[in-house]
Structure formats: C-alpha cells, structure tokens
Amino acid sequence: xxxxxxxxxxxxxxxxxxxxxxxxxxxxxxxxxxxxxxxxxxxxxxxxxxxxxxxxxxxxxxxxxxxxxxxxxxxxxxxxxxxxxxxxxxxxxxxxxxxxxxxxxxxxxxxxxxxxxxxxxxxxxxxxxxxxxxxxxxxxxxxxxxxxxxxxxxxxxxxxxxxxxxxxxxxxxxxxxxxxxxxxxxxxxxxxxxxxxxxxxxxxxxxxxxxxxxxxxxxxxxxxxxxxxxxxxxxxxxxxxxxxxxxxxxxxxxxxxxxxxxxxxxxxxxxxxxxxxxxxxxxxxxxxxxxxxxxxxxxxxxxxxxxxxxxxxxxxxxxxxxxxxxxxxxxxxxxxxxxxxxxxxxxxxxxxxxxxxxxxxxxxxxxxxxxxxxxxxxxxxxxxxxxxxxxxxxxxxxxxxxxxxxxxxxxxxxxxxxxxxxxxxxxxxxxxxxxxxxxxxxxxxxxxxxxxxxx
Numbered sequence: 001x002x003x004x005x006x007x008x009x010x011x012x013x014x015x016x017x018x019x020x021x022x023x024x025x026x027x028x029x030x031x032x033x034x035x036x037x038x039x040x041x042x043x044x045x046x047x048x049x050x051x052x053x054x055x056x057x058x059x060x061x062x063x064x065x066x067x068x069x070x071x072x073x074x075x076x077x078x079x080x081x082x083x084x085x086x087x088x089x090x091x092x093x094x095x096x097x098x099x100x101x102x103x104x105x106x107x108x109x110x111x112x113x114x115x116x117x118x119x120x121x122x123x124x125x126x127x128x129x130x131x132x133x134x135x136x137x138x139x140x141x142x143x144x145x146x147x148x149x150x151x152x153x154x155x156x157x158x159x160x161x162x163x164x165x166x167x168x169x170x171x172x173x174x175x176x177x178x179x180x181x182x183x184x185x186x187x188x189x190x191x192x193x194x195x196x197x198x199x200x201x202x203x204x205x206x207x208x209x210x211x212x213x214x215x216x217x218x219x220x221x222x223x224x225x226x227x228x229x230x231x232x233x234x235x236x237x238x239x240x241x242x243x244x245x246x247x248x249x250x251x252x253x254x255x256x257x258x259x260x261x262x263x264x265x266x267x268x269x270x271x272x273x274x275x276x277x278x279x280x281x282x283x284x285x286x287x288x289x290x291x292x293x294x295x296x297x298x299x300x301x302x303x304x305x306x307x308x309x310x311x312x313x314x315x316x317x318x319x320x321x322x323x324x325x326x327x328x329x330x331x332x333x334x335x336x337x338x339x340x341x342x343x344x345x346x347x348x349x350x351x352x353x354x355x356x357x358x359x360x361x362x363x364x365x366x367x368x369x370x371x372x373x374x375x376x377x378x379x380x381x382x383x384x385x386x387x388x389x390x391x392x393x394x395x396x397x398x399x400x401x402x403x404x405x406x407x408x409x410x411x412x413x414x415x416x417x418x419x420x421x422x423x424x425x426x427x428x429x430x431x432x433x434x435x436x437x438x439x440x441x442x443x444x445x446x447x448x449x450x451x452x453x454x455x
Contacts, residue, residue: 013312016304017048018231018417025367028440028451033367036422040229041178041345041413042371044209046293047231053296054234054289064288065257065279079288082295083278089298090223090240091214097243099278100236100291104205105130107224107239108172110281111201112138114249119168122159122198124152125379126179126335131172131203131224132379138170145383148336149185153192160196169198175207179377179384179411181317181345182336183207190219201241205229209415210313210343212306215241227290231416232297236290247276255283301416309416313344316414316423320346323427329353329434333384333409344418347375347411349385350434355408356449361438364451366429368422371411381409 024032037045057078062071064079083098092098101107112134115121121135124143132142141159146152156171163169171193176183186202193200199221204213208225215223222241227234251258251274258280261273274280301309324330329351334340350358359372374381387407412426441452 013308015312015419016231016300016309016416018045019048019051020045021417021419027367028364028453034421036366036368036425038412038414038418038422038426039369039371040209040415040418041181041206041375041411043228043233044231044415045417046233047297047300047417049300050232050293050296054293057292058289061288064286066285075288079286079291082291085295085298086238086240089213089302090238091216092240093216095243096215096241097246097278098238098240099246099281100286100294101224101239101281102235102287103130103228103237104128104203104224104226105134105237107237108201108203109134110239110252111170111222111224111245112136113252114245114281115170116168116245116248118165119170120163120198121170121172122156123172124155125383126177127172127174127377127380128178128203128205129376129378130205131174131201132377135172145335145380149188152185153188156189157192157196160192160198163196166197169193169196171198171200172203173200174203174205175213176210176343176345177335177377177380178206178345179347179375179380179409180334180336181206181342181347181413182334183211183341183343186218186220194219199242206343206345209301211310227294227297230294230297231300232290232293234287234290234293236287236294238294243276246278246281249281251283252281253283257286258283304416313415316418316420317342317344317346319420320412320414320423320427323423324348324430327431327434330430333381335380335384344414345411346413347381347384347409349409350430353433354449355410356444357438357442358433359410360442360449360451361433361440362426362429364442365433365439366425368426368429370426371413373408375409375411382407385409 023035025035026032060071060074062075064076087098108131115138119138121138121140126145143155146155173189174184175186190200201222202220204223204225209230224239227236259272260275263271265271331349333347355372359370362368362370385407442449443452
C-alpha cells in the first residue's frame with residue numbers, strides 16, 4: 001500500500017487540541033522546527049480541554065472529605081463526581097468500585113496486595129512490567145508469547161485446566177500492546193478465565209486512550225489505566241472493578257481516609273475499623289487534580305466520539321505503516337501479523353542502525369520525539385527481536401555506540417492530538433536517514449546516544 005493510496009481514505013476528523021502543539025525546538029543542523037511528539041505510548045500530551053478545566057478549578061482547590069468549608073465541600077463533590085464519570089466511561093457494573101491510584105503500575109500493585117491467600121496468577125510474557133511484575137506474593141505462571149488470538153486463548157485455557165490445587169486464580173492481560181500496538185482478544189480471554197473459575201484484570205493503559213473500554217462488554221473483573229496516557233497529567237490512575245477482594249484486603253496504605261474509626265484499647269493498643277468503600281485504599285490526601293483531570297479527559301474523548309477518533313487514528317496507522325513498508329531496511333515488530341488490529345503504537349528496527357542512534361538523529365535533525373529501548377517489556381521485545389527473552393536489559397537505551405548492533409528497538413506512537421504533518425515528517429525522516437545517513441556525528445553519553453557537539 002502506498003502513502004498516496006492511504007491519503008485517499010483520510011478522515012475529516014481534525015486532531016484534538018493538545019498542549020505543546022506549537023512548541024518549537026532547535027535542530028543540531030541549525031534552525032528550529034515545531035516539535036513532533038510521537039511518544040504518546042509513554043505519556044500523551046494533555047488535552048487543552050483538560051488543562052482548561054483544571055485551570056478553572058485550581059482557585060477553588062480544597063481539602064477533600066476533611067473540611068466543612070465551601071472549598072472543601074466543592075472539592076469533595078468534584079472528586080466524587082470524577083469517580084462517577086470514570087465509572088460511566090468504563091461502563092462499570094452497579095456494585096463495582098473505582099479506586100484512584102497513582103498509575104497503572106500502582107493499580108496493579110494494589111490488586112496484587114488484595115489477592116486472596118494461595119491465589120494463582122497467570123500472565124503472558126508479553127506484558128508491560130507494570131502487569132508482569134507486581135505478583136511477588138502469589139504463585140505465578142508465565143505464559144509464552146502467542147502468535148495469534150486463537151493461540152493466546154488456547155494457551156490460557158491449557159494453563160488454567162492444568163492448575164492445582166483448584167483455588168482462587170487471576171489472569172492479567174493487556175488490551176493493546178505497548179510495543180506492537182496490537183489489540184488482544186480480551187473478551188475471549190475473559191470467557192476462558194471465567195470458564196475455569198478464574199478472574200481477569202485488564203491492563204488498559206494503551207487501550208483506553210484509543211478505544212472505548214466497557215467492563216460489561218469485555219466481561220473483565222477489573223480494569224487499570226493511567227491518566228498520563230489518557231491526555232491527563234498530574235500523576236493519577238484508576239483501578240476499577242469488583243469490590244469483594246478489595247473490601248476484604250488490608251488497606252493498601254494505612255492512614256487517614258482509609259480508616260472509619262480509630263480508638264485506644266485499655267491495654268494501650270489501637271483498634272481500627274477500616275472503610276469498605278474505595279476510600280479503604282485511598283489513604284492520605286488524594287490527588288484531587290489528578291482525578292479531576294482523568295474525568296475531564298474521559299468526558300472529552302466521549303464527546304469527541306470514539307468512532308471518529310478510531311477512524312482518524314487508523315488512517316494515521318496505515319499512513320505510517322505504508323511509509324515504513326517502502327523502506328526495505330525497516331522491519332516492523334509484530335506478534336499477530338500485518339492484518340492484526342492495532343492502535344497507534346508501532347515498533348521497528350532498521351538494518352545497519354543502532355536504535356538509540358536512529359532515535360537520536362530523529363530528534364536532533366528533525367525535531368521528532370520517539371522512544372528507543374525495550375519499552376519496559378523486556379521479554380516481549382527480546383522475543384520479537386529473536387534473542388533470548390531471558391536476557392537482561394535496561395528500560396532505556398543500551399550501552400552501544402552509534403553503528404554498533406544493539407538488541408533494542410524504536411517505537412513511534414501517536415493518538416487523538418497528532419497532526420498529519422508529524423507522521424509525514426517522521427516517514428520522510430526515516431527514508432532520508434536510511435538513504436543518506438545522519439547529517440551529524442553522535443556519541444554515547446551516560447548510556448544514551450547524543451549529538452557530538454565537542455568539535
């Protein structure tokens with residue numbers, strides 16, 4: 001497919017306004033250019049709508065659940081309304097809880113701390129470390145990377161059928177890969193999990209910003225996502241789902257807000273009665289602005305219409321894939337094949353290039369921000385690159401100089417705020433770098449490839 005063919009299918013939807021869209025950055029070769037933020041999978045820029053909503057509320061910021069004053073009551077209402085907005089955005093069940101956390105990582109660690117005794121956890125090696133690593137106090141079965149949706153379901157079914165003893169179990173799966181962008185068969189995996197008496201938690205960090213997520217339709221027990229990938233900064237996240245395990249677990253943090261009643265005993269000790277609502281796991285002063293920003297982003301995406309947003313993003317996906325396909329030296333990484341549905345996340349390697357060197361040249365010579373490395377999904381990237389998935393690596397760039405081979409990749413990612421020009425510049429830059437080489441010399445500094453300005 002050529003870029004011109006893709007252009008004929010362009011959606012009429014314009015990108016949503018985001019902060020930073022007019023920021024200019026200097027180029028090492030001289031001059032300045034508008035920054036092309038193509039690292040949405042790490043942190044998406046804030047929607048202008050979110051920023052405006054937060055700015056309007058900021059003068060009225062007050063203590064939540066702890067004050068009789070007007071600002072405290074206003075902030076409390078705003079915080080609890082944000083919880084309801086998120087529940088609506090996720091199409092939660094009536095008795096589900098929405099717990100505000102710091103991030104997807106925090107959400108999944110919270111759920112890990114709430115697992116019943118002797119719970120078994122099943123997780124594919126393809127997961128981001130946020131969902132691969134939190135289960136330290138459980139019995140964990142790591143499943144090999146599948147090469148199709150069908151294989152994923154069959155692999156899980158076999159693992160669940162073989163488990164002994166038959167007790168509580170949890171399956172953790174991503175909705176969209178943070179490496180390949182490919183969508184996973186969440187509904188089918190949930191059916192398999194429930195058929196074998198297991199529950200399932202969905203890591204929606206890369207799915208929620210790009211597609212609607214319905215707890216009911218997907219039939220998942222919990223869903224976790226991060227505000228900073230949903231166009232909402234300020235360090236907040238969500239864990240939403242069934243209340244029983246959360247209600248029966250010890251509070252994630254012990255302190256004010258989580259406790260309903262505290263009293264001294266005659267022996268000098270302390271008796272505590274904990275809340276059984278979401279507050280049980282939200283001790284301390286909550287991140288009100290973070291929660292409000294997530295709710296604002298949820299409203300903005302819903303009002304924009306996911307059908308329209310998905311259509312435009314798919315236009316950009318095909319534009320990037322078509323452009324990369326015209327460069328023989330580029331290999332796009334994939335688990336499920338070219339026809340697999342995916343969001344705006346694409347990882348690739350370039351023959352003859354160290355990935356850190358390539359990413360540095362995109363930034364320094366074209367003003368394009370991408371990610372290089374193993375993307376905090378080391379086993380998956382190692383598998384896709386054909387190396388030993390058990391080989392250790394760092395989340396950032398490896399210790400490799402320009403021109404040296406490295407076992408890492410380059411990731412370009414985009415979303416609702418990405419203009420056409422950014423992906424067009426990216427495709428052109430890839431073609432020029434492969435054909436003509438970098439225009440500047442680079443060196444390794446503190447593990448990263450950077451322009452050599454010593455001359």
